[in-house]
Amino acid sequence: MEPSDETLAAQAAAGDDSAFEAIVRRYQARVFRLACRLTSDTDAPDVLQETFLQVHRHLPSFRGESRLGTWLYRIATNASLMNRRAKARRPAESLEMYLPRFDAQGKHVATPVELQVASRADELLDRQFLAEKARDVVARLPDPYRDAFVLRDLEDMSTADVAHALGVEPATVRQRVHRARLMLRGYLSDLVGVKP
Amino acid sequence: MKEIACASGVELLMDYLEGVLPADLHTALDEHVAGCPRCAAFVASYRDTPRILREATAATLPADLEASLKAFLRARTTAFRSS
Numbered sequence: 001m002e003p004s005d006e007t008l009a010a011q012a013a014a015g016d017d018s019a020f021e022a023i024v025r026r027y028q029a030r031v032f033r034l035a036c037r038l039t040s041d042t043d044a045p046d047v048l049q050e051t052f053l054q055v056h057r058h059l060p061s062f063r064g065e066s067r068l069g070t071w072l073y074r075i076a077t078n079a080s081l082m083n084r085r086a087k088a089r090r091p092a093e094s095l096e097m098y099l100p101r102f103d104a105q106g107k108h109v110a111t112p113v114e115l116q117v118a119s120r121a122d123e124l125l126d127r128q129f130l131a132e133k134a135r136d137v138v139a140r141l142p143d144p145y146r147d148a149f150v151l152r153d154l155e156d157m158s159t160a161d162v163a164h165a166l167g168v169e170p171a172t173v174r175q176r177v178h179r180a181r182l183m184l185r186g187y188l189s190d191l192v193g194v195k196p
Numbered sequence: 197m198k199e200i201a202c203a204s205g206v207e208l209l210m211d212y213l214e215g216v217l218p219a220d221l222h223t224a225l226d227e228h229v230a231g232c233p234r235c236a237a238f239v240a241s242y243r244d245t246p247r248i249l250r251e252a253t254a255a256t257l258p259a260d261l262e263a264s265l266k267a268f269l270r271a272r273t274t275a276f277r278s279s
Contacts, residue, residue, distance in 0.1 A: 020273065021266070028265060029257045036255040045261055049268055056273050100238065106201030108234040116237035119244040122251065134252035153246035154253060159214065178210035185245040 005068035013059040020059070024052055027069065031076045037138060037150045038080035047083050051076040070161060077151065077165045084143070093140045098186025098196050110195065118188040118196075125191060137187050141180055148173050149180035200228040202235050209242055 003011075003022070011019035028048065035047035054075045062071060101109040108115060122130060138146060138154075151162040152173060159177075163170045186196030200208075205228050211217045212225050229235045 017270075017273070021269075024265070024269060028262060032257040032261070033255050037253055041255065044255070045264075048261070048265055052265070052269055053272060056269070100206055102201075102203040106203035108202045108238060110234070112233040112237040115234055116241050118241040118248075122248050127252075130248075131252045134249050138249065138253055149246075154250045156250075174210045174214060174216070181210070181242055181245050182206070184249060185242055188245060188248060189241070 006064060009059060009062055009064070009068050012056075013062065020056060023055065023068070023072075027072055028052070031072070034073070034076050034150070034155055035080050035083075036135075037154055038077065038147065039083050040139065041135075043083050043087075047076065047079045050079045050083070054079065073155070073157070074165050077147075081147070090139075093142070095137070095140060095183040095187065098183045098190060100182065100186065100196055114189070114194045117192055117194045118185045121188040121192055130191075133191055137184060141183065145176050145180040145183070148176035149184070152177045153181070200224050202228075202232060202238075205229070205232075205235055206238065209239065213243070 003019075005023075005026075008019045008023050008026075012023055031051050032044055032048050035044035035051070039047055051072070055072055058075070062068070066074075100115075103109055117124075125133075138150065141149065147166055148162060151157045151165060152159060157165070159170045159173050162173045166173065189196045205212075205225055208217060208221065208225060212222060215222075217225065229239055
């Protein structure tokens with residue numbers, strides 16, 4: 001039977017290298033995926049290294065107040081954000097054109113069929129094309145929206161954990177995730193040729 | 197009962213789906229979506245957006261990177277202990 005995270009953390013904190021390597025094996029793929037989403041494919045290897053260095057350094061002070069995965073994810077998030085801050089700032093890009101449109105009465109302009117087409121983006125588009133476009137558009141989101149959306153929706157963290165990781169209120173996380181979903185939904189719709 | 201237009205319903209959608217709206221507003225939005233095919237379609241695509249992007253942006257750790265990470269950590273963590 002595989003040892004639990006808690007057992008591995010205690011053994012690694014006591015200097016057991018094989019336990020630390022087991023933690024790395026267990027979490028490296030998820031940390032890499034997170035780093036790609038928050039930084040870039042090019043920067044993710046550096047984030048991966050930095051994350052596990054930090055984990056190794058701080059394991060002796062890990063008290064188990066949160067789960068190992070949550071704690072480690074927080075380190076990976078911080079490493080990603082630090083990596084991004086160290087780079088030249090991206091020019092802010094507006095994705096407002098992908099927001100839904102309403103008439104003067106506040107009613108959707110698009111038809112039900114048009115409004116639902118974003119749901120079929122993965123059926124209608126080539127997989128590789130969609131993967132490239134998806135990575136690109138997530139990176140184009142304004143940083144506060146990108147961070148909240150990646151952690152909440154792509155990494156499936158709870159709203160409370162995202163709020164803690166980003167140092168904002170849960171209501172702010174919900175507002176940012178919502179805005180990101182609206183823009184990305186419209187973007188998917190536009191990709192398959194229907195105005196959002 | 198509160199009347200909701202599509203535009204104001206969209207603004208409430210995240211809170212609605214997370215179940216943090218006041219009960220009367222939640223009920224009003226339920227009723228609006230049930231009677232509005234446009235909003236029903238919109239909600240469906242809004243719900244599907246994270247899934248599609250999650251699948252499309254799921255990077256796989258390359259084997260050579262896994263090997264180089266292991267070598268890097270072995271060198272650096274040994275250095276920590278001997279410093």
